[in-house]
Amino acid sequence: MNLSRSREKTWRTAAAAVLLSAAALTAVTPGEARAGTERTETPVASTSPVAGVTESLVRVKVPLPASAGARPAACDWLSYLRYRASDGPAASADADRILVAQPGILEGAGAFDSVARNTVARAAEQGSHIEFWALDRRSNCLEDRTGIASGDQHAAVDYYYRGKQVQGRTFAGYVTNDRLGWMARLGIEQTVRDQYDLLAAELPDQRLRKQKVLCGGHSLGGVITGYFAAADFDGDRTTKADAGFNQCAGYFALDTTVSTSLADLSGSIPDDTNLPDLGLGYLGTQAGLDTGVLPRSLSAPVLLNPETMTLLAIAGMGAVADPDREADLPDYLPAGVNIDATNRFLFSKDTATFLSGSPSVKDFRLTNAAVLGALMDDQSVPLAFLQSSVGFFDGGPVVDKNFPAANGSEEQPGLFGTEYKAIPDRPDGPLYTWRNYDRVGDADDPGYRSADGTPFTGAGKEVTDIRELARSLAQQPLDFTEQYFPTKLVSDIQFATSPQVKRLVVHPEGLTANPTLTVLAGDGLLAGRVPPELNAVIADGYQHLDVLTAAPEQNDGRPEPVSTHLGRFARNPV
Structure with a gap:
């Protein structure tokens, strides 16, 4: 049964009217939160096809120490997206289990929307009322969603x-480096402290946390979970009730491992970032x-x-x-160095096209879905770390995209992924459409x-609904x-051996x-590189982001494997 086709008309109608959240955050009774904690919880409306899941945006005031220096008032709050079974208990403490997820590099809470909904729904089918908390790192307080929340792409x-x-x-x-002084100390120590303080505020009973909370994350989130598990939060290593591992009943790792090393995440950080030269040393x-x-x-x-x-x-909005x-x-965007360089990098079929800038993305006719x-x-x-499997171009001829790496080349680095790349071939030609994941094949x-006869893709390689990916990008109150x-969060981990x-x-x-439950993308960053003793679940055909974005029903009729295993693990961590 093709659920996405049958819902298409109603999905579009509902999407036009959806509200991201209430117009203003309103205080609610803290309930399970520690007495005196400032806390808000706001319902989030959604057009997701996954029924029986309630979402809300939770903010808890957890100020940074005065030594952090001047920062916006919003940065003294921690935020997360709370997903729970609609017919389950209202209080988190009464849920059967609570999954708390740390995002990966350059990733926000909104990226977890699909896997959170799918997991809560799957667990309900298995008889459990669980919650999924998608954490937003503190630095996301600097983002302004006003334009996205308008629902109007041109606006x-x-x-x-x-x-x-x-x-x-x-x-x-956009905030410049001179205004980010308070982020100079926002490393692994503060990140795991933020998670601990949030858990202690929302679930004050440590024994309950140890019984019900599952700690994990995606990509870098697995490494953060490793540091959290090994941390001590009261300064006394002989008292272990406060130890990180005693805040969790189990761990889950999504295309990552629970560790204190970046070694397993090769390809997750682009070579051309401004990450400091390690020759400087920690100090x-x-x-x-x-x-x-x-x-x-x-x-x-x-x-x-x-x-x-x-x-x-913005592309998701369209x-x-x-x-x-x-x-x-492409035509409505103003010219600019960053935007023009990005369009040229992403939409050049070869080096000559990249250098000349012609044809450019503006020379092709593309639907909104094809742009995304x-x-x-x-x-x-x-x-590779930005890739999802959402379908393929349609409506006109395509050719190999051999920039920045040639298809089939043995020299293609892991950073670019292993899949052959394609690009429309007729500027000023037909309207290129998008064949969604469930129509491939x-x-x-x-x-x-x-050109060498290799199929660009196949049904077994496509797992994410592009409309749901768009909704997660454009219709969440916290960024994808x-x-x-x-x-500092990455440089700290790079200096893991420093005192x-x-x-x-x-x-x-x-x-x-x-x-620990380890779930890996079959075509992701860790494919073929994880020790067998981890007993990892492999999601065949998945890319790095697909473990978060995959559709609840796959195009071969199978249930989505990541959420299925997370639901089982939540019911009985073993």
Whole structure:
């Protein structure tokens, strides 16, 4: 049964009317929260086809120490998206289990939307009422969702790139390094402390946390979970009730491992980011962050910076509103170094096209869904950690995309992924549409092939609904991406053997103190590189992001494996 086709008309109608959340955060009775804690919880409306799941945005005031320095008031709050069974208990403490997820590099809470909904629904089918908390890192307090929340793609472009107002507000601009001094100390120690403080505020009973909370994450979130498990939070290593591993009944790792090393995440950080040279050492790097000589937020000149990452959500807006309409986004965007360089990098079929800039993305006719597919699909975007399997181009001839790496080349680095890349071949030609994941392999599928005869894709390789990906990008109150990722969070882990970081691993036994579920993308960053003793579940055909975004029903009729195993693990961690 093709659920996505039968719901298409009602999905589009509902999408036009959805509200991201209430117009203003309103205080609620803390209930399970620690007495005196300032807390808000706001319902989030959704057009998701997954029934029986209630979502809310929770904010809890957990101020940074005064030593952190000046920062926006919003940065003294921690936020998460709370997903629970609609017919389950209202209080988190009464849930059967609570999964708490740390995001990966350059990733926000909104990226967990599909896997959270799918897991809560799957657990309910298995007889359990669970919750899924998708955490937002503290630095996401700097993001401004006003333009995206307008629901109007042109208004969003005008807001972020032309200085026009939305609802009486003017975008203050992207935050520059000189205003990020407080992020110079936002490393692994503060990140795991934030998780502990949030759990202690929301679930004050440590014995309950030990019984009901499952700690985990995606990509870098697995490493953060490793540090959390090994941490001590009261300064006394002899008292272990506060130890990280005693806040969790088990661990889960989504295309990652629960560890204290980045070694398993090769390809998750682009080579051209501004990550400090490790030759500086821990103290030199910290001095550079403190003084602002080094950038306090991780970025790269193409796609991976606040200005260009905002484009992903804006592209998602078009695919939500009308996926099959011809897109005008490439023409409507104003010219700029970041945007032009990103478009050229992502939409060049070879080096000559990249250097000349012709033809450009503006020379092709693309639907809104095809624009998003070009930015996020594993047969298009040449960055493995951004890839999802959402279908393929349709409506006209395509050719090999041999930039920045040639298809089939043995020299293609893991950073670009292993899938052959494709690109439309007729500028000023037909309207290129998007064949969604569940239509790949249908009788009318042209079955596009590379010049060497290799099929670009097949039904077994497509797992994510592009409309649901668009909804997660454009209709969540917390971002899918992370515009201001703390450089210190990665540099700390890069310096894992330094005395300053080694001291944070107080309880190394915590890494194996609880049962662990490891779920890997079959075509992801860790494919074929994880020790067999981890007994990892392999999600065949999945890319790195697919473990978060995959549709609840796969196109071969099987239930989605990541959420199925998470639901089982939540019921009985073993």
